[in-house]
Amino acid sequence: MSLIKNILYFQSVLGALANMCLLFFYTFIILVHRSKPTDLISCQMTFIHIVMVLTGGDIWLTDVFESLNFENDFKCKATFYINRVMRGLSICLTCLLSVFQAVTICPSTSLLTKFKxxxxxxxxxxxxxxxxxxxxxxxYQIFFVGAFTNMSVSNQMKVTKYCSLFPMNYITRSLILTVTVSRDVFLVGVMLTTSTYMVIILFRHQRQCKHLHSISHMRASPEKRATQTILLLVVFFVVMYWVDFIISCTSVQLWKYDPVILTVQKFVINAYPTITPLLQISSDNRIINMMKNL
Structure with a gap:
């Protein structure tokens, strides 16, 4: 377990540093240079991913709370609430980024043009x-998450060293699950739809360019690189999201969290916010040029 914990620490450090660098660059671009509308979305996503990395692995924020002598109950409620909010914001903003890019690259003859x-x-x-x-x-996380106690252990599902989930009545659990699944399925559906649309546009553009230039000598436009990056982010997000969703549903249904499965889930949760800034930094010429000039 110590090796796995070290891997989680490395992932958290890498994710936090990469996102902090990206946040600095986007803030500088927005304040000093001429920014694109997608920069505002990416800037928020970067901030959200920093918080996700610090809370998703139950490592950094827990250590901060312990150093400040906060009570375990407050620590659990705050950690779970912040992490759930950030995860919800992450899927919403990833979806918005996908929609905005699809509208941005759509042809002038498309019906989406009027939405630009x-x-x-x-x-x-x-x-x-x-x-x-x-x-x-x-x-709702505030009411159904709290410090783990040795009393009524059967009524608690221990998910970290100090925290546990408390049982909900059938109506409350069904309502929360319905709203959460409906939101996520809708947003993932929109992401897949816009991604398919962008792939079609890129394919048509590439086919048209074959008649004008050799593909081997054709340089990808900034819009094309941005679109390809967003497509990669969407695909990676959808895969990681459903892995996390399956693990969560299985654990809740069995009312048991295996320590190994929980560690795997933490790794999955942090995978997207760790990979995202690395992809964005490597594909944005503005950021690459700024790094060269430093």
Whole structure:
């Protein structure tokens, strides 16, 4: 287990540092350079992923709370609530990024063209709606998560060293599960739909370019590189999300969390926020040029 814990620490350090660097670059680009609308989405995602890395592995935030002598019950509620909010925001903003990129690269003859200016105009309202929904919806974690005690062990499902989940009545559990699954299935469906649309556009563009240039000498445009990066992020997110979803559902149904399975789930949870900044940094010429000039 010590080796696995060291791997989680390494993953957390790598994810935190990569996202902090990316947050610095995006903040600088937004404040100093001419930024793109997708930069605002990516900047928020980067901040969210920093918090996810610090809370998802139950490593960093727990250590902070212990050093400040916070009570275990408050520590558990805060950690689980923050992590659930950030995970909800991550899937919402990944979906928004996918939709925005699909609208950005759509041909002028497409029906989506009329939404280009509307998306930019109402972007701030979309952000407020996304944050408000996730902050309010995830509040149930405050009532059904708490410090683990040795009393009534059968009524608790221990998920970390100090924290456990408390049982819910059938109606509450069904309602939360229905809303969560409906939200996630809808957003994943939108991501897959927009991704398919972007793949079709890229394929058509590549086929048209064959008639004008040799593919081996054709240089990919910034829009094409950005689209390819977002496609990779969406595919990776969907795979990691469903692995995490299957592990969570299986554990809740059995009302038991195996320590090894829990460790694997922590690794899966941190995989997306760790890989995302590395992909974005390697595909954005603005960031690469800034790093060269440092």
């Amino acid at each position: 200016h509307k998306l930019k105009k109402y972007m701030i309202y979309v952000f407020l709606l996304i944050w408000s929904f996730n902050l309010s919806f995830s509040s």
